[in-house]
Amino acid sequence: MAVKKNNNDNTEERKYSTLTKDILKRVDHISIENELKESYLNYAMSVIVSRALPDVRDGLKPVHRRILYAMYDANLTHDKPYKKSAATVGEVLARYHPHGDAAVYGTMVRMAQDFSMRYLLVDGQGNFGSVDDDPPAAMRYTEARMTKFAEEMLNDIEKETVKFVPNFDDSRTEPSVLPATVPQLLVNGSMGIAIGMATNMPPHNLKEVVNAIVYYIDHQDAEIKDLMRYIQGPDFPTAGIIYGKEGIKEAYTTGKGRIKLRARLEIEETKKDREAIVVKELPYGVVKTNLHEKIAELVKQGKIEGVADIRDESSNRSGIRLIIELKKGVATQIVLNQLWKHTDLEITFGIINLALVNGEPKVLNLKELIKYFVDHRVEVITKRTEYDLNQAKAKAHILEGLLIAQANIEEVIRIIRQSENTEAARNTLMSKFKLSEKQAQAILDMPLKRLTALEKLKIEQELQQLREFIAYCEDLLAHPEKILAVIKDELKNIAEKYGDDRRSEIIGKTNDTEIDEEDLIHDEDVAVSITTQGFIKRVPASSYRTQGRGGVGVQGGKSQGEHYIEHLFVASTKDYLFIFTDRGKAFWMKVHEIPALTKTSQGKSIKFILNLAPDEKITSYFTVSDFNPKQSIIMVTKMGTIKKMELKHLENAKKRGILALTLENNDELIGVSAVESGDDFIMTTASGLALRINEQKVRNMGRAAAGVKGITLDDNDICVSGNGIHKGESLIVITENGIGKRLSSKQFNAKGRGGKGQIYIKPDNKTGNVVSVKTVGDKDEIMVVTTDDMTIKIKADSIPELGRNAKGVKIVNISDGAKVSDLAVVPADTEKIKINKQKIILLSLYFLIRAFLYFTITLKSKNK
Known part of the structure; x- marks a missing residue:
């Protein structure tokens, strides 16, 4: 059944149909692509010109300029009472800046923060935030006024020195730029992100900037390097240390550059005999609480080791004082290196000198920044002088009329009394004495007291002063070089009133863009010990005094049963240490990375430093001062196998380890030594045999090779050492009972590999087994360590050089039950x-x- 339509419904349909047709007639069909391009471009230009980038002339963004002008308009000068921040923000929003109140208040807060601005523009009263990133109090609580420094930005604005433009609703006008007596853009810098571009200009020292501008005015053909003699570099409100000048030079030359900025640290001794790293100054923009939390997090994750405690003792009185207390015996420099690497104690500040020049964004070098400021000041002073000249001429004109009236006072009085009205009197005076309308009106307005003789004298004196001032202004306008002299004088006055000392220290020559951490390591010889349980430490070798042969030694550790010092060697803190395990695995590290502890301390487990398996044991080691990939090393196993390999195969072995030698069953690596081309190599056995081989008799092999036979061993005999022999060196032997001797290397003839060798000692019950054989020079010293961790240091030449069959002499006296565990050579x-x-x-x-x-x-x- 069909449903009958209501007539009212049809009427509504016709009504909406007609309306739609009318709307469609007014719709323009355009390309969405073109519309997006045009609209976004307009938006981008609005952000660039009206919000994000500073003007090169006064160094201010629109919001900063409007805040200062609103304060000036409200008479909030430095000598007037503070006014609620909310009132100032309201004035700015209502009259000049149609944006959010948070943006205006946030900007005003930053202008009052001494850790954000090098030279403050706003004097705040109340909570305006802190370096800990604490938020400021609400604007209804805080109060503010201009600083005296900010007032210098508005000097002479009432003298028509800058262009005024209509505000957003055409209800009033605002300055398009401030007169800016101070070089604001250079001294306070600027930061802003626009559309597709950004500016990041660092602050500078006012005195340095003024000196550079004065030099530029006198030498306008000066090069940037000449200006850099006066401006050393950025000068941040939070101080800090700038490392390297290359980034500064690049930024001043091209307008873009990068500088490395570090915190200022001091090392202090605590009451617990520990060292503490104290942060005294932060890099610009680093939030202290965030830094504190980051360090604590990295310590917890194990990325920074050796930190016992972190606490913040900062205060308004003492300034920043963030204390990083270290564990006892930890190498301070290692912790410092980790802090530089992983935290904001070191940052990179990217410089982009982008500013608006004639309304267009432009990247500027140092000379251009100075030039545009000077050009602006020339224009301001020219307009100021023209204004003053016109005002002086106008006033002089009036005074000339008053003097005419004084000279003809009786006639003037008669004319005024006989005139019907003011207009008639004015016209009569003008025609009678050839006066202008303004002069005649001034005579009519003149009070009777000015008819006295004294007043006449004052008028004459004032007129004379005005004529001199007019001559000065005309001369100034006629000579541009004199305008430049005025700029110089005003800048020097600004520097004298507000200038202060540089805060940020600059370290490093022009080419020092990178700081080598090795330069920060103290180069000294240290005794490194490794225990049977894998605990490692280093102690300054100088802490062991040299004793005579046969002494007992001093305590060098804390032995506990089977836990004693097994390996001992002496190296420089800057040396590379290569460590090998019983599985043929190799690792390397720098000696300064080993924990620095006391002589009697146990050490730190090497498993915290190297990636060792639970049952993996260190069996050998060697050190080199330079990592030369082409240098060869020779490895010796307990079963007499040797392998020669270039050091380049171990380049990737740092801390995680790499397989250096494939070992047979029941064999283990017992010695590794670096050799030079043409060196001889000597292998020694526990039974007292030594085989001397020239290194050229052994070819270089790859990392996967198992090696070749080096020495033929008798049954139950094993190799105990393998050492490279250099010119002038002799062998030194020590047994487990402290008996030892030196042997001239000339007593051993070079043989081919695979031989049995020659006798170098005959071990027996008195001597005990051979513990260590090393090569030593006449001027070297040796250190001997025992299983009860007694250590003795003696001169090598105090040990006699004996024949191969001699048993040796007593080197160290050993307590009952103890044995010699190792011998180390201390290079001369x-x-x-x-x-x-x-x-x-x-x-x-x-x-x-x-x-x-x-x-x-x-x-x-x-x-x-």
């Missing part, structure tokens, strides 16, 4: 020996010359 200070030799030669020459002169004089006396 060759530089010191060289200097001593030079001193001896010079002294010898001195005495020879004196003797020659004495005999010459004596002989001449006898002849006379």
Whole structure:
């Protein structure tokens, strides 16, 4: 059944149909692509010009300029009472800046923060935030006014020095730029993100900037390097240390650059005999609480080791004082390196000198920044002078009329009394005395007291001063160089009133863009010990005094049963240490990465440093001062196998480890030594045999190779060492009972590999088994460690050089039940020996010359 339509419904349909047709007639069909391009471009230009980028002339963004002008308009100068921030924000929003109140208040807060601005523009009263990123109090609580420094930005604005433009609703006008007596863009910098571009300009020291501008005014053909003699670099409100000048030079030359900024730290001793790293100054923009939390998190994750406690003792009185207390014996420099690497104690500040020049964004170098400021000041002073000149001429014109009236006072009074009205009197005065309308009106407005003789004298004096001022202004406008002199004088006055010392220290020569952490490590010889349980430590070698042969030694650790020092060697803190395990695995690290502890401490488990398996044991090691990939090493196993390999195969072995040698069953690596081309290599066995081989008899092999036979061993005999022999070195042998001797390397003839070797000692019950064989120089010292962790340091040449069959002499006295566990060589200070030799030669020459002169004089006396 069909449903009958209601007539009212049809009427409504016709009504909406007609309306739709009318709307469609007014719709323009355009390309959405073109509309998006045009609209977004308009939006982008609005953000760039009206919000995000500073003007190169006064260094301010629109919001900063409007805040300062609103305060000026409200008479909120430095000598007036504070006013609620909410009132100022309201004025800015209502009159000049049609945006959110949070944006205006946030900007005003930053202008009052001494850790954000190098030279404050707003003087705030109340909570305006902190370096801990604490939020400021609400604007209804805080109060603010301009600083005296900010007032310098508005000097002479009432003298028509800058262009005024209509505000957003055409209800009033606002300045398009401020007169800016101070170089705001350079001294306070600017940060802003626009559409497709950003600016990040660092602050600078006012005195340095003024000196550079003064130099530029006198030498406008100056190069950037000339200006850099005055401006050293950025000067941040939070101070800090700038490392390297190359980034500064690049930024000043091209307008873009990167600088490395570090916190200022001090090392202090705590009451617990620990060291503490104290943060005194932060890099610009780093939030202290965030830094504190980040360090704590990294310590918890194990990325920063050796930190016992972190606490913040900062206060308004003492300033920033963030204390990072270290564990006892931890290498402070290692922790510092970790902090530089993983935290904001070191940041990179990217400089982009982007500002608006004639309304267009432009990246500017240092000279251009100074030039545009000087050009702006020339324009401001020119307009100010023109304004003052016009005002002076107008006033002088009036005074000239008053003097005419004074000279003809009786006639003037008569004319005024006889005139019907003011207009008639004015016209009569103008025609009678050839006066202008303004002069005639001034005479009519003149009070009777000005008719006195004294007043006439004052008018004449004032007119004379005005004529001199007019001449000065006309001369100034006629000579541009004099305008530049005025700029110089005003800038010097600004620097004298507000200038202060530089806060940020700059370290490093022009090319020092990177700081080598190795330069921060103290280079010294240290004794490194590794225990049977894998605990490692380093102690300054100088802490062990040299004793005579046969001494007992001093405590060098804390032995506990089977836990004692098993390996001992001496190396420089800057050396590379290669460690090998019983599985043929190799690791390397820098010696300074080993924990620095006391002589009697146990050490730190090496498993916290190297990626060792639970049952993996360290069996050998060697050190080199430089990592030369082409240098060869020779590895020796307990079963007499040797393998020669280039160091480059171990380049990736740092801490995680890499397989260096494939071992047979029941075999283990017992010695590794670096060798130079042409060196000999000597292998020694526990039974007292030694085989000398030239390294060229062994070819270099790959990392996966198992090696070749080095020495033929008797049944039950094993290899105990393998050492490279250098010119002038001898062998030193020590047994487990402290018996030892030196042997000249000449006593051993070089043989081919695979031989049985020659006798170097005959171990027996008195001597005990051979523990260690090392190569040593005459001027070297040795350190011997026992299983009860007693350590003795003696001169190598105090041990006699004996024959191969000699049993040896007592080197160290050992307590009952203890044995010698290892021997280390302390290299001689060759530089010191060289200097001593030079001193001896010079002294010898001195005495020879004196003797020659004495005999010459004596002989001449006898002849006379």
